[in-house]
Amino acid sequence: MAEAAYTVLARKYRPGRFGDLIGQPHVVGALSNALRTGRVAQAFLFTGSRGTGKTSSARILAAALNCLARKDDDIEPCGKCPSCLDVARGEDLDVIEMDAASNSRVDDIRERLESVETRPARGRYRIFIIDEVHMLSTSAFNALLKTIEEPPPHVKFILATTNPEKIPETILSRCQRYDFRRVTLADIVQRMQEICSRESLAPTEEVLRAVAEIAEGGMRDALGRLDQLVAFAGTKPTVDDAERVFGLVSRGRLLDLLEALTAGDAAAAIRFAEEVFDSGKDVAEVLGALIGLSRLLMLTAAAGGDTKGLDVTADELPRLQRVAGKYGLAGLVYLSELLSDCRQRVRRTAFPRVMVETTLVKLALLGNLQPLETLLARLDEAADAPISAPTRTNLTENSDVKRAAVEARQSSPMTDRSPRAGVTDVSHEAAQEQEAKRVPTVSEREAIDALKKKFGAR
Numbered sequence: 001m002a003e004a005a006y007t008v009l010a011r012k013y014r015p016g017r018f019g020d021l022i023g024q025p026h027v028v029g030a031l032s033n034a035l036r037t038g039r040v041a042q043a044f045l046f047t048g049s050r051g052t053g054k055t056s057s058a059r060i061l062a063a064a065l066n067c068l069a070r071k072d073d074d075i076e077p078c079g080k081c082p083s084c085l086d087v088a089r090g091e092d093l094d095v096i097e098m099d100a101a102s103n104s105r106v107d108d109i110r111e112r113l114e115s116v117e118t119r120p121a122r123g124r125y126r127i128f129i130i131d132e133v134h135m136l137s138t139s140a141f142n143a144l145l146k147t148i149e150e151p152p153p154h155v156k157f158i159l160a161t162t163n164p165e166k167i168p169e170t171i172l173s174r175c176q177r178y179d180f181r182r183v184t185l186a187d188i189v190q191r192m193q194e195i196c197s198r199e200s201l202a203p204t205e206e207v208l209r210a211v212a213e214i215a216e217g218g219m220r221d222a223l224g225r226l227d228q229l230v231a232f233a234g235t236k237p238t239v240d241d242a243e244r245v246f247g248l249v250s251r252g253r254l255l256d257l258l259e260a261l262t263a264g265d266a267a268a269a270i271r272f273a274e275e276v277f278d279s280g281k282d283v284a285e286v287l288g289a290l291i292g293l294s295r296l297l298m299l300t301a302a303a304g305g306d307t308k309g310l311d312v313t314a315d316e317l318p319r320l321q322r323v324a325g326k327y328g329l330a331g332l333v334y335l336s337e338l339l340s341d342c343r344q345r346v347r348r349t350a351f352p353r354v355m356v357e358t359t360l361v362k363l364a365l366l367g368n369l370q371p372l373e374t375l376l377a378r379l380d381e382a383a384d385a386p387i388s389a390p391t392r393t394n395l396t397e398n399s400d401v402k403r404a405a406v407e408a409r410q411s412s413p414m415t416d417r418s419p420r421a422g423v424t425d426v427s428h429e430a431a432q433e434q435e436a437k438r439v440p441t442v443s444e445r446e447a448i449d450a451l452k453k454k455f456g457a458r
């Protein structure tokens with residue numbers, strides 16, 4: 001049956017050449033140099049978070065080193081010679097791959113290393129790939145160290161790990177180290193687009209962005225999520241499907257909310273909170289996504305027109321710039337702080353919904369008092385700072401905006417004034433009691449009053 005033959009995307013699209021490896025140009029560049037000049041270290045260590053290409057690169061490097069057809073000035077394994085084919089199948093006699101996660105004992109490593117003195121059967125080298133090497137036991141590391149200190153000239157080691165800090169210094173100092181980076185969102189989206197077109201899948205770019213965002217820089221995670229989404233929703237998954245499968249709120253909808261807040265739309269704020277709570281989403285996670293987005297908006301605002309360094313896709317940029325412009329840099333600082341504060345406290349309060357509503361409505365109220373800079377200038381006055389309060393018109397100066405932001409931070413009623421701040425270990429009842437006793441801060445009360453006016457007291 002077709003189902004039985006299905007190979008998960010992450011496996012089907014494992015890079016077989018350096019040219020297919022995404023987001024690691026520094027690694028590819030350095031390895032290419034080594035291969036071209038023939039100055040190849042005896043031991044390599046590939047580090048980096050999961051799903052960034054470490055294992056794939058170890059296999060590509062091993063294939064390249066032993067490829068029977070590779071020319072000296074080329075770096076790619078040919079992929080067709082008997083050696084390359086066997087390596088790709090994991091059946092090559094000269095490439096010994098070992099997963100330290102399931103073979104962590106000293107006997108496991110001794111058994112594998114028994115053959116180090118043996119000449120390679122066909123290729124130039126005997127290559128030992130030890131994956132998740134940080135899992136080795138102390139005695140296993142010692143056994144490895146003996147060999148790695150003085151390996152026969154025909155032996156190469158390629159170690160890979162997500163936790164380099166767990167590897168003994170003695171081993172580290174023998175290895176040439178390569179740090180794999182998290183893959184950027186834009187690169188993940190582009191790679192998924194290529195794969196989708198080959199697989200006749202048709203998610204929109206917005207859907208792929210949502211998938212890429214949860215992958216947090218891991219290409220394998222991204223492809224795994226894509227598999228999951230397609231299994232649930234078929235070949236044309238929508239943003240709604242992604243929201244349902246992953247329990248997230250898409251960036252598009254978060255931007256809708258943030259934009260509504262700048263227009264003083266308190267009803268939108270309440271509706272958003274209602275949706276989040278009614279759909280059973282993890283509130284702290286949604287707030288985390290909002291915080292991530294306000295950071296991105298802050299970077300967008302700070303970048304001005306120079307958007308090269310921003311990890312966004314071209315499609316998304318104009319909208320981010322528009323919303324960032326509505327808040328202004330100072331407004332975004334305040335937005336981030338309010339949301340972070342809310343997120344810190346939401347897990348501890350007995351009334352998370354009220355807290356989220358209050359925060360969002362407060363933001364909507366700020367939106368009503370546009371532009372935000374004006375309000376921040378007022379906070380500036382209230383703090384009775386020696387600096388003369390800037391007026392609305394001259395606040396566009398960068399230094400003024402920054403100063404206003406700093407002042408706002410210092411005088412923000414939400415910043416750590418709560419008697420709950422710092423309390424981590426209280427029982428639920430005690431928490432409820434404390435929460436009930438907590439006196440709302442001035443601006444919380446303002447927000448609550450405004451709420452009552454708009455919706456009638458409940």
Ligand SMILES: Nc1ncnc2c1ncn2[C@@H]1O[C@H](COP(=O)(O)OP(=O)(O)O)[C@@H](O)[C@H]1O
Pocket residue numbers: 009010011012013014015020021022023024049050051052053054055056057160183219220221223
């Ligand atoms: N840099 C990358 N470029 C392209 N695909 C990648 C990359 N990193 C990971 N992948 C995808 O994820 C899968 C697992 O990658 P792998 O090399 O095993 O990651 P790691 O060993 O770093 O956890 C690959 O088969 C491939 O589909």
Ligand SMILES: [Mg+2]
Pocket residue numbers: 054055056131160
């Ligand atoms: Mg791996």
Ligand SMILES: [Zn+2]
Pocket residue numbers: 066067068069070077078079080081082083084085
């Ligand atoms: Zn080959």
